[in-house]
Amino acid sequence: xxxxxxxxxxxxxxxxxxxxxxxxxxxxxxxxxxxxxxxxxxxxxxxxxxxxxxxxxxxxxxxxxxxxxxxxxxxxxxxxxxxxxxxxxxxxxxxxxxxxxxxxxxxxxxxxxxxxxxxxxxxxxxxxxxxxxxxxxxxxxxxxxxxxxxxxxxxxxxxxxxxxxxxxxxxxxxxxxxxxxxxxxxxxxxxxxxxxxxxxxxxxxxxxxxxxxxxxxxxxxxxxxxxxxxxxxxxxxxxxxxxxxxxxxxxxxxxxxxxxxxxxxxxxxxxxxxxxxxxxxxxxxxxxxxxxxxxxxxxxxxxxxxxxxxxxxxxxxxxxxxxxxxxxxxxxxxxxxxxxxxxxxxxxxxxxxxxxxxxxxxx
Amino acid sequence: xxxxxxxxxxxxxxxxxxxxxxxxxxxxxxxxxxxxxxxxxxxxxxxxxxxxxxxxxxxxxxxxxxxxxxxxxxxx
Ligand code: SF4
Numbered sequence: 001x002x003x004x005x006x007x008x009x010x011x012x013x014x015x016x017x018x019x020x021x022x023x024x025x026x027x028x029x030x031x032x033x034x035x036x037x038x039x040x041x042x043x044x045x046x047x048x049x050x051x052x053x054x055x056x057x058x059x060x061x062x063x064x065x066x067x068x069x070x071x072x073x074x075x076x077x078x079x080x081x082x083x084x085x086x087x088x089x090x091x092x093x094x095x096x097x098x099x100x101x102x103x104x105x106x107x108x109x110x111x112x113x114x115x116x117x118x119x120x121x122x123x124x125x126x127x128x129x130x131x132x133x134x135x136x137x138x139x140x141x142x143x144x145x146x147x148x149x150x151x152x153x154x155x156x157x158x159x160x161x162x163x164x165x166x167x168x169x170x171x172x173x174x175x176x177x178x179x180x181x182x183x184x185x186x187x188x189x190x191x192x193x194x195x196x197x198x199x200x201x202x203x204x205x206x207x208x209x210x211x212x213x214x215x216x217x218x219x220x221x222x223x224x225x226x227x228x229x230x231x232x233x234x235x236x237x238x239x240x241x242x243x244x245x246x247x248x249x250x251x252x253x254x255x256x257x258x259x260x261x262x263x264x265x266x267x268x269x270x271x272x273x274x275x276x277x278x279x280x281x282x283x284x285x286x287x288x289x290x291x292x293x294x295x296x297x298x299x300x301x302x303x304x305x306x307x308x309x310x311x312x313x314x315x316x317x318x319x320x321x322x323x324x325x326x327x328x329x330x331x332x333x334x335x336x337x338x339x340x341x342x343x344x345x346x347x348x349x350x351x352x353x354x355x356x357x358x359x360x361x362x363x
Numbered sequence: 364x365x366x367x368x369x370x371x372x373x374x375x376x377x378x379x380x381x382x383x384x385x386x387x388x389x390x391x392x393x394x395x396x397x398x399x400x401x402x403x404x405x406x407x408x409x410x411x412x413x414x415x416x417x418x419x420x421x422x423x424x425x426x427x428x429x430x431x432x433x434x435x436x437x438x439x
Contacts, residue, residue, distance in 0.1 A: 119410025
């Protein structure tokens with residue numbers, strides 16, 4: 001397929017791997033790079049890149065939107081599903097995430113109405129078809145997803161659909177990177193920045209990384225050659241001591257991102273503090289609906305108050321999301337916790353580090 | 364949630380495109396990429412086209428990468 005096969009060329013990959021090995025060996029210490037995108041996590045495991053380089057430590061960060069959703073938010077979602085007259089519309093990954101006492105899947109077996117959708121527009125369609133019900137879409141995702149939900153809300157407004165609303169659990173990536181860098185225990189020598197978040201926000205929001213923390217950041221694509229080239233670019237920056245934001249995935253990411261999509265995003269949402277699993281509250285790292293669109297805010301329409309409870313006992317998702325532990329370091333990994341019976345969200349989502357480590361079997 | 368696979372636009376009606384990838388056709392909304400044209404390759408996320416794939420840039424990146432690897436090969 002076009003734009004895929006040429007980025008999987010085995011001969012070029014082989015040459016690049018050799019170059020990366022030489023380059024990383026010439027830097028006199030072990031280098032730690034973090035990817036902050038679930039699709040990168042999966043791509044890295046799948047291509048077997050994780051364990052290729054003895055001098056490179058590739059760690060996963062908080063790049064899976066479902067995984068970073070807090071236990072309290074999951075409990076709120078369960079609470080919503082229990083209410084009469086509600087249809088919950090969601091991306092598939094949310095269905096099996098365990099809350100404190102149940103999951104959406106458990107609620108379905110108790111009679112809750114939950115629809116898995118591929119696009120927020122499908123949720124709007126369900127609202128049009130079920131006028132007597134209230135359809136609530138679970139808005140989980142990063143900057144790639146937020147504009148699609150903003151556009152759907154603008155569409156709902158144009159059509160005057162009133163039985164549609166959202167729970168906004170959106171998260172923003174650059175504030176999370178900033179919070180990670182500010183933590184003393186986390187050591188990162190460079191970031192592999194998410195390709196499709198950057199397709200929307202562009203490269204400028206990452207400028208603080210080289211400026212304030214003097215480490216490189218490279219926006220990467222998702223094919224094996226993309227990731228290898230991005231690793232090479234990160235190492236070159238370290239070798240030549242010139243930390244900067246560079247775009248490897250330049251066939252899709254422009255420095256200015258997608259200004260039209262950003263305009264829609266900010267027309268509908270405004271930044272707000274948000275709670276991340278493992279990372280706690282990060283200032284201005286979430287999105288809430290602006291006052292003009294408050295009638296689409298399900299959290300204002302329904303009583304979703306839940307008790308504050310801890311994350312599942314023994315689950316190391318929080319540490320995994322910060323890159324402080326590998327999935328295989330978790331005592332529950334593979335035995336008690338597996339994709340059939342997940343304990344934490346990192347084992348549920350197809351983009352979660354634990355699910356990827358389990359599926360591709362490499363640490 | 365994210366399909367990283369570039370899809371080609373084969374038709375556009377109002378703000379909806381028909382895109383094709385690997386012989387499969389589906390709809391993609393163009394509200395976030397109003398400048399997209401028939402023939403363009405686009406990235407589709409949650410039903411919306413979010414960015415165009417720049418054909419010239421794609422070729423150039425690969426060419427530069429190939430040149431770099433060859434150059435290094437000669438040095439060894
Ligand atoms: S293996 Fe399971 S219990 Fe352990 S961190 Fe991952 S999701 Fe949590």
